[in-house]
Amino acid sequence: MKHTDLALSRRTVLGAAAAAGLGATLPVWAQGKDPIQFATLLDFTRVYTFLTDEYSQGQQDYIKLVNLEGGVDGHPIKLIIKDHASYPERGIAQYNEAKAAGAVFFDFLSSPVANALMPRVDEDHLPMIAFAHGRADAADGQAFPYVFPSAAIYRSQAALLLKYIDEHEGGLKGKKIAFVHIDSAFGKEPIELLERVAKTKGFELKLYPYPVPGTEQAATWSEVRKNRPDKIIIWGAGPGQAVSIRGAVTNGISPKDIHSVLWLSESDMSAFKGNEVVGVKRVTLVNTGSDNPILKRIIEKVITPGNGSGDKKRVGWSGYNIGVASMAIAVEAATLALKNGGGPLTGEKLKAGFEMIKGYTADGLMPPLTITAQDHQGGGQGLISEWDGKRWAPKSEWGSAYQDVVWDLIKEDQAKAKEKK
Amino acid sequence: MSYFLELLVNGALTGLMYSMVALGIVLIYKSSGVLNFSQGALVMMGGYAVWQLTEWGLPIWLAAMAALVVMFVFGLLIERVLLRTMVGQPIIMIVMLTLGLDVFLRGFGPGLLGTEPKQLDIGVGLAPLIMGDILANRTYAVGALIALALVVLALLFFRTRLGTKLRAVSDDHVSSWSVGISVERAVAISWGLAGLCAVAGGTMWGAAQGVDWSLTALLFPAVAVVILGGIDSIVGALLGGLIIGILGSVIPGYVDSMVGGSTRDVVTSLVILLTILIRPYGMFGREDIERI
Numbered sequence: 133m134k135h136t137d138l139a140l141s142r143r144t145v146l147g148a149a150a151a152a153g154l155g156a157t158l159p160v161w162a163q164g165k166d167p168i169q170f171a172t173l174l175d176f177t178r179v180y181t182f183l184t185d186e187y188s189q190g191q192q193d194y195i196k197l198v199n200l201e202g203g204v205d206g207h208p209i210k211l212i213i214k215d216h217a218s219y220p221e222r223g224i225a226q227y228n229e230a231k232a233a234g235a236v237f238f239d240f241l242s243s244p245v246a247n248a249l250m251p252r253v254d255e256d257h258l259p260m261i262a263f264a265h266g267r268a269d270a271a272d273g274q275a276f277p278y279v280f281p282s283a284a285i286y287r288s289q290a291a292l293l294l295k296y297i298d299e300h301e302g303g304l305k306g307k308k309i310a311f312v313h314i315d316s317a318f319g320k321e322p323i324e325l326l327e328r329v330a331k332t333k334g335f336e337l338k339l340y341p342y343p344v345p346g347t348e349q350a351a352t353w354s355e356v357r358k359n360r361p362d363k364i365i366i367w368g369a370g371p372g373q374a375v376s377i378r379g380a381v382t383n384g385i386s387p388k389d390i391h392s393v394l395w396l397s398e399s400d401m402s403a404f405k406g407n408e409v410v411g412v413k414r415v416t417l418v419n420t421g422s423d424n425p426i427l428k429r430i431i432e433k434v435i436t437p438g439n440g441s442g443d444k445k446r447v448g449w450s451g452y453n454i455g456v457a458s459m460a461i462a463v464e465a466a467t468l469a470l471k472n473g474g475g476p477l478t479g480e481k482l483k484a485g486f487e488m489i490k491g492y493t494a495d496g497l498m499p500p501l502t503i504t505a506q507d508h509q510g511g512g513q514g515l516i517s518e519w520d521g522k523r524w525a526p527k528s529e530w531g532s533a534y535q536d537v538v539w540d541l542i543k544e545d546q547a548k549a550k551e552k553k
Numbered sequence: 554m555s556y557f558l559e560l561l562v563n564g565a566l567t568g569l570m571y572s573m574v575a576l577g578i579v580l581i582y583k584s585s586g587v588l589n590f591s592q593g594a595l596v597m598m599g600g601y602a603v604w605q606l607t608e609w610g611l612p613i614w615l616a617a618m619a620a621l622v623v624m625f626v627f628g629l630l631i632e633r634v635l636l637r638t639m640v641g642q643p644i645i646m647i648v649m650l651t652l653g654l655d656v657f658l659r660g661f662g663p664g665l666l667g668t669e670p671k672q673l674d675i676g677v678g679l680a681p682l683i684m685g686d687i688l689a690n691r692t693y694a695v696g697a698l699i700a701l702a703l704v705v706l707a708l709l710f711f712r713t714r715l716g717t718k719l720r721a722v723s724d725d726h727v728s729s730w731s732v733g734i735s736v737e738r739a740v741a742i743s744w745g746l747a748g749l750c751a752v753a754g755g756t757m758w759g760a761a762q763g764v765d766w767s768l769t770a771l772l773f774p775a776v777a778v779v780i781l782g783g784i785d786s787i788v789g790a791l792l793g794g795l796i797i798g799i800l801g802s803v804i805p806g807y808v809d810s811m812v813g814g815s816t817r818d819v820v821t822s823l824v825i826l827l828t829i830l831i832r833p834y835g836m837f838g839r840e841d842i843e844r845i
Binding site for chain 2: 176177178181182183184185186315338339340341342343345347348350351352354355357358370371372374375378379381382383384397399400402403404405408409443
């Protein structure tokens with residue numbers, strides 16, 4: 133019996149498939165309960181390539197751990213893994229296949245695909261997670277009952293950076309803040325929040341878009357330097373992020389004044405030598421490193437016996453741990469759903485499970501997550517980490533920022549969407 | 554004034570980095586008459602080859618040297634496996650084949666070696682080159698010097714006996730065959746040479762931005778460079794690169810903040826359009842006049 137459906141010709145995923153096949157012989161099956169199917173239909177090959185291998189590896193390793201430890205109420209979890217390459221039409225086809233196969237939970241890790249499928253999952257009553265991707269207004273559980281960002285949306289992340297500058301870097305008032313961003317929907321998403329907070333906090337905001345894919349930014353950084361900002365916020369993903377840091381530092385900007393969205397990984401930072409970028413800050417939604425009970429159990433029970441799903445060195449990296457956290461949230465929801473509603477697990481029960489999550493931290497891996505029927509973001513908490521030359525070291529406590537502004541914008545987005553209809 | 558000069562200098566350096574990619578397209582066209590749309594993917598593969606060799610413990614410059622051999626052989630293989638089967642086919646089919654090769658390599662490279670960006674450390678730090686009030690990117694400066702060296706080498710190569718044979722093949726396959734020139738070998742060598750350019754481009758662009766699929770996007774500015782400079786002109790690749798780089802730096806440097814968007818790709822697209830409308834064979838390209 134096979135535990136993982138694969139539509140990928142990728143070394144890492146094939147390795148994972150082999151390891152997942154091993155999982156089929158685990159004692160989990162002794163309990164004789166049907167497997168619960170989770171579909172992770174991701175972009176392994178086009179836009180999110182900077183993240184997906186790591187993320188999926190974390191998801192697979194965590195699910196192997198769950199299955200080794202008895203599954204969810206005795207039900208093993210079967211992962212369906214496919215590559216949609218961020219093409220919505222391919223994502224929709226794969227969603228239909230997975231739904232027909234009995235999947236009750238979905239993860240697309242791609243804003244275009246997630247946005248295309250949000251109305252469908254609501255119609256079909258099948259929950260999806262949208263951890264750090266997808267539409268901002270998906271945070272509103274009343275508008276999108278089956279969509280669960282389950283982590284700080286991008287506007288909440290921008291708010292966290294502003295709050296950190298305000299409280300730890302000499303305040304916002306009178307400061308010049310440069311927002312250097314990729315010229316795409318993702319890059320523009322925080323702008324309205326930044327503008328609103330600029331009015332109330334009295335700082336000057338200047339926007340510097342650079343073209344997709346973000347790999348050439350020389351002119352942008354010359355312009356940034358000309359305007360002498362006090363603080364920089366960079367907002368991109370993939371190779372463009374390292375290019376941004378290189379552009380900033382080359383133009384004499386101190387790494388300590390650079391602040392980034394979540395997507396700035398250990399892999400991005402490995403491009404730099406010694407202390408040349410020590411001090412760069414980043415939003416963190418999930419702790420990095422393996423000093424966590426869940427990670428320790430993964431290493432002990434999955435990695436050490438040789439059943440890991442990919443490169444060992446990634447265990448504990450940012451993307452890997454985000455993958456672990458995304459699955460930990462889904463498993464917690466499934467556990468609560470079965471505990472309160474009994475089996476078999478349906479989409480409706482799983483939705484209810486998500487909305488029962490209260491103060492869940494995945495053994496300290498992430499901030500306390502409380503999801504309600506209204507708030508599917510779960511509070512918008514995160515912390516700010518600083519690159520110390522080797523790792524991302526936390527510089528603040530878990531917390532949220534300017535959530536009143538975030539929610540005002542969500543409501544306005546929905547009002548605009550209704551007008552369009 | 555210093556701001557303008559800085560945009561100009563950094564634009565010129567970036568443009569010379571584009572020239573390095575464009576040179577691969579020019580060499581293949583000049584040697585075999587084929588427009589190679591897979592040069593962006595070859596640059597990516599060149600970057601991957603250097604990265605993989607450094608992962609196996611070679612120092613970066615030794616890895617780059619070894620990658621030159623690897624990519625030259627890879628170029629020969631492309632000719633042997635793909636292009637030789639297309640002998641006698643219409644040129645458009647061969648161009649389509651290079652597009653197919655681009656798509657294939659874009660999936661194959663990352664699929665084989667992992668999709669996350671790989672970092673190449675060429676030993677050039679983040680400290681800028683300081684020229685008065687002007688700061689320039691040191692990595693791009695090194696890349697620009699390598700691009701200039703490649704252009705000189707390419708010009709010298711086409712004055713050699715072998716280079717002359719390759720030009721003859723580009724002009725007319727049948728006539729070349731009739732005088733005893735091996736067309737297949739000439740085409741293979743041209744792809745091998747493009748492989749060498751790909752290593753230079755992959756190493757320097759890889760050092761600037763990391764090695765991943767996005768290196769294939771360099772095809773767009775490289776095509777703009779060869780259209781502007783002339784698809785069969787090495788000097789055109791150099792000057793075309795400079796112009797595309799400078800325009801793509803100076804204009805966005807002044808206009809982006811006014812229009813609230815990044816205009817560099819718009820500028821590049823306009824250059825392509827205007828060149829095709831006004832001077833279809835580019836600044837230094839050969840204008841063929843045919844009797845009909």
